[in-house]
Amino acid sequence: MQPLQFIDSHCHLDLPIFDSDRESVLNRCRELGVSHIVVPGVTALQWDNLLNICREHDSLYPAIGIHPLFIESDTVTEDLKVMNFLLNNSLTHNYSIVAIGEVGLDGTEKLSHKISLQQKIFIAQLKIAEEHNLPLILHIRKAHQTAIEILKHNSNHGGVVHAFSGSLEQALEYIKLGFKIGVGGTISRVNAKKLRRTICNIPLESITLETDSPDLAPLWAKDERNSPHHIPKIAEVVAEIRGDNLERVATQTTENAKTIFNIKL
Numbered sequence: 001m002q003p004l005q006f007i008d009s010h011c012h013l014d015l016p017i018f019d020s021d022r023e024s025v026l027n028r029c030r031e032l033g034v035s036h037i038v039v040p041g042v043t044a045l046q047w048d049n050l051l052n053i054c055r056e057h058d059s060l061y062p063a064i065g066i067h068p069l070f071i072e073s074d075t076v077t078e079d080l081k082v083m084n085f086l087l088n089n090s091l092t093h094n095y096s097i098v099a100i101g102e103v104g105l106d107g108t109e110k111l112s113h114k115i116s117l118q119q120k121i122f123i124a125q126l127k128i129a130e131e132h133n134l135p136l137i138l139h140i141r142k143a144h145q146t147a148i149e150i151l152k153h154n155s156n157h158g159g160v161v162h163a164f165s166g167s168l169e170q171a172l173e174y175i176k177l178g179f180k181i182g183v184g185g186t187i188s189r190v191n192a193k194k195l196r197r198t199i200c201n202i203p204l205e206s207i208t209l210e211t212d213s214p215d216l217a218p219l220w221a222k223d224e225r226n227s228p229h230h231i232p233k234i235a236e237v238v239a240e241i242r243g244d245n246l247e248r249v250a251t252q253t254t255e256n257a258k259t260i261f262n263i264k265l
């Protein structure tokens, strides 16, 4: 029997915390069937290193974005120009950017001037994604309704709502707008009732699996650095909650991530 294949659709494997053992993390993933990993960007300072690391590893697929909590008002205009430059020069520099992300809105930061800047930069990045025909990796916390309104009024190619934290109704709205719902280790927490209910009530065709490593470790590894090798076990939890079989969850979520990020292999 062919081993099951999985994709981690959100993993910060470029961060220095993985510098000492990135190869062994990737080897372990390979053994467990985690064959592709999407590595999103959070700040312009980190994009070059992220692209270099992805260029060196066939299984890593880069995304670049400015995370809502890492917007630097002094440099953001220049950062957006750099983003365009990197997208325009991907062929000559031998990398293929699969998405714009992570981008979005984070309402846990209460300062209203920051919220309006977040919205402005979110829309600017939506436009860049649209110009380059790329999907989005969304980071949305405590701002789902606003994000949904923005997406309805700005054309986009869909993508993934990473570490989804909204209601079932909001999940269904995102799905209608062409988004997949990103599910990670948080699902393993027994008190994640709302999320579990959502996962049971949306089609498997709308779910992607992710770890957000090194953060958001699942319950069984809660004091450890999170790692993409946990994806098969996250798939098991999703299968169990939904009453689905693991093979179907693995096959469909992998297919979903391949379709969204245009991964051919």
Ligand SMILES: [Zn+2]
Binding pocket: 010, 012, 040, 102, 212
């Ligand atoms: Zn992330």
